[in-house]
Amino acid sequence: MDLVGLAFYFLAALIVISAAIVVFSKNIMYSAFSLMFTFFGVAGLYVLLNADFLAVTQIMVYIGGILVLIIFGVMLTTRITGVDVKSNSLGKIQVGIAGLLSTIIAISLIVVFSSTKWFLSEPKVSGDSTKLIGNELLTNYLLAFEAASVLLLIAIIGAAFIARRK
């Protein structure tokens, strides 16, 4: 097996195992920290897919921003002594049905993905994805780019307004 395959299977195992810990862990802090490894694994997959700019963005935005926000949210809303104990008191039947549903969706997605004959095009070799993304953002996607900036401004104002203590 070549090096790319080895890296892929390592990252795949990392993603699946840490995502499973996120979902099934009783302690919500373990979930939050395990989410970090999931994000790192996804960033590694982006590197394998020649998306270096996206990999760095993933690390900076998800791990540096969203994950810190989530950990803040956990610490501010959970009594440290009684960590999420009641959180998993859903009935066995409901958990079973949800697990069955998720498994069915996963299996059907995998079957669809592997049985479809995808239109595969030879990847165009292009070294600098950052430059290409910048060109696209300021030409074809300029409107979406500006809308995203307005959205982020609204999100900042809205979050500060909602979360302040009355």
Add this chain to the structure above:
Amino acid sequence: MGIGLTHYLVISAILFSLGLFAIIVRKHAVLVLMGLELVLNSANINFVAFAKYGGMNIEGQVAAVFVIILAAAEAAVALAIVLNIYQNFKTVNVDEIDNLKD
């Protein structure tokens, strides 16, 4: 056997269903948010995989950039709402938060 498009799609399918399971089953509001992040990440893996193998080229990566932007905005607003709910209800269990006004 080389790593192809299908490998990445299978990983994203597994990640998607794990996130869906978290959204359905877990009761802590922040954990529901984490499940949402897993689902968004799985969609992003698909975008980037098709950018490399499926002829979407750089446009798939641009779409993934926008997904990351939306995820950041969504996480900020959602956590602000969760904090506000905690101040009002003293709990973040999504099953117990069932009235608009007390």
